[in-house]
Amino acid sequence: MTNNRLLASAWLPGVELFHADFSGQAFGRHSHDAFAIGAILSGVGGYQCRGARHAIPAGHLSLMNPEEAHTGHAESERLVYRMLYVEESRLPALLGRKRLPRGFAELTPCDDGAVAAGLARVASELENQDGLSLESELLDLLELVFVRHGGLRALPAAGRDSGVIRRLRDYLEAHCTEAISLEAMAAQMQRHPRHLIEAFRQAYGVPPHTYLLQRRIREAKRMLLKGQSLVDVALGLGFYDQAHFSGAFRRFTGVTPGRFQRSVRT
Structure with a gap:
């Protein structure tokens, strides 16, 4: 086998x-x-x-x-x-x-x-x-x-870097429906990805990719309440496919997007 x-x-x-x-x-x-x-x-x-x-x-x-x-x-x-x-x-x-x-x-x-x-x-x-x-x-x-x-020395804790982290949050909000790469994000902020991830986690309690997913799920709820189809919502918010969207939605809300939409509309 x-x-x-x-x-x-x-x-x-x-x-x-x-x-x-x-x-x-x-x-x-x-x-x-x-x-x-x-x-x-x-x-x-x-x-x-x-x-x-x-x-x-x-x-x-x-x-x-x-x-x-x-x-x-x-x-x-x-x-x-x-x-x-x-x-x-x-x-x-x-x-x-x-x-x-x-x-x-x-x-x-x-x-x-x-x-x-x-x-x-x-x-x-x-x-x-x-x-x-x-x-x-x-x-x-x-x-x-x-x-x-592997004998690697741990990086020192990331500093607050509050100005950069606020800019990163604004960047994520503005591009929440796009496919964002960590490399592009780091280049935009002129910081190494590891620094950004740890500094953002310290400031907001979650890493950038989790923040972005949460932002997408909030927007997905609004779109579903307007009666938009699951496929349109998934593709409109930058998810790879409907299964990816459904898994992320359930992870953050505890229910599938279809059940959420049906329960609200009945």
């Missing part, structure tokens, strides 16, 4: 996420030209790397540096994991550092659930193709992993 998926986005060249769900499949000796960040969700994974055989149970990570040769297989009858691949050349810009992290010393550290949850959020945004949310979740995940396991 095999139910594998490889997710990628034009928003983020050099970044891929492999969702593996298989039994009986084995990968021959190979390497990747990217850092590999994985979490075992179910079963036990295994591979040969650095001259030793490794068994990785659920609750553990699988971390690899670029060009590290390894095999891959399932130690259990069924294996489910997520693996993020990020090309080495993309890291300085994504992490906001001039130098690369020194890399992963330990291949299979235990995870407290934070990395697995971060991978799940990145996978969800890759499915949704929401550029700003995807980039924001990716940056949060990379910062977490490389500070914990």
Whole structure:
């Protein structure tokens, strides 16, 4: 049985996420030209790397540096994991550092659930193709992993930078129906994305992409009350498709947009 998926986005060249769900499949000796960040969700994974055989149970990570040769297989009858691949050349810009992290010393550290949850959020945004949310979740995940396991020093807490943050809020309000990239947003504010995300979170309690979604949902309610169709509302507010809109609406309101519209009109 095999139910594998490889997710990628034009928003983020050099970044891929492999969702593996298989039994009986084995990968021959190979390497990747990217850092590999994985979490075992179910079963036990295994591979040969650095001259030793490794068994990785659920609750553990699988971390690899670029060009590290390894095999891959399932130690259990069924294996489910997520693996993020990020090309080495993309890291300085994504992490906001001039130098690369020194890399992963330990291949299979235990995870407290934070990395697995971060991978799940990145996978969800890759499915949704929401550029700003995807980039924001990716940056949060990379910062977490490389500070914990890659020898990267944590950035100092972002200052208030209140003038820039007010301008960013106004920018999000003015462009709330558009596909905004984190790179374009950072260029507009002349700040690195990590700084913007943390400073905005300190000021408003949520990161920019969540603020933008909340703004879209508020506008969606007004449009639905006017009797506009779900498809028109979804596309008019910049959602990838109706399913993406419905999921976001339910996340913030607790009900689907269709149920909200019906309950108000009856």
